[in-house]
Amino acid sequence: MALSGRAKKMAVFSVLVVAILIISSIPFLFPESSVKAGGEGGEDNRISPLENQGLILEVKRIRDRGLLDRLMSYGSSWKYQPQFYFIADMDDLEYVSKNISALGMSSEILFTGWDTIFQENKVMKDVEEEKEKSKVTLTIVERVPKGLLGRGFEDVERERIRLTYDYRTGRWTGDDCFKDNDGYGHYVGEYFEVWFDLYQTDYDG
The missing domain is CATH 1.20.5 (Single alpha-helices involved in coiled-coils or other helix-helix interfaces)
Incomplete structure (x- = not known):
């Protein structure tokens, strides 16, 4: 029917x-x-589920703190502009800012002057997936004259900044840390003052 x-x-x-x-x-x-992958009760605890994990160190500015002392002292030593460079070590990956390679040739270019403002540098490192923390060391090395009449030179380590970056919180601890006296991402040493940032890659690029 x-x-x-x-x-x-x-x-x-x-x-x-x-x-x-x-x-x-x-x-x-x-x-x-x-339940989603990597967590319990519907929570996804993965650190980098949507992108390749990586870490970026951005050295924004390095300033030699000795200019005022030179100006206050007798003589013309203030006319000598310091030369220096930095070494970044990120989980045993080393980058030396003075070493330049192009077209199969290598050369050295140092920072010359009292301040590197507007000469930012970025160092990037791929990190194994789901790594929770990374060790980062930023070293400032000054090239100083030596020998008779200062015709020779030697490289002297002036500052060493040791940091531990946490991928879950997006913050670092160590010789510079959140809420310290000189500001987050700002390190004031005996010889040099450094502004920097440390962050991980994200889905937005």
Whole structure:
């Protein structure tokens, strides 16, 4: 016997209601299927689920703190502009700012002057996935004259900044830390003052 139009609509409606009830009951019947990867209770605890994990050290500015002392002392030593460079070590990956390679040739370019403002440098490192912390060391090295009439030179380590970066919090601790006296990402040493930032890659690029 053929169903009337009204009966057909009621039958379709009943099927839809049953289907909705079945679908909505799945999380209760199979609770483990609603848990996301890497966490419990529906929480995803992965550090970098949507991108390759990496760390970036940005050296924004380095300032020699000795200019005022030179100006206050007798003579013309203030005319000598310091030469220096930095070494970044990120989980044993070393980058030396003075070493320049291009077209199969190598050379050295040091910072010359009292301040490197507007000469930012970025050092990037790929990190194994789900790594929780990284060790970072930033060393400032000054090239100073030596020998008879200062014709020779030697490289002298002036500052060493040791940091530990936490990928879960996005913050670092160590010789510079959050809420310290000279500001986060600002290190004041005996010879040099350094402004820097340390951050991880994110999904937005």
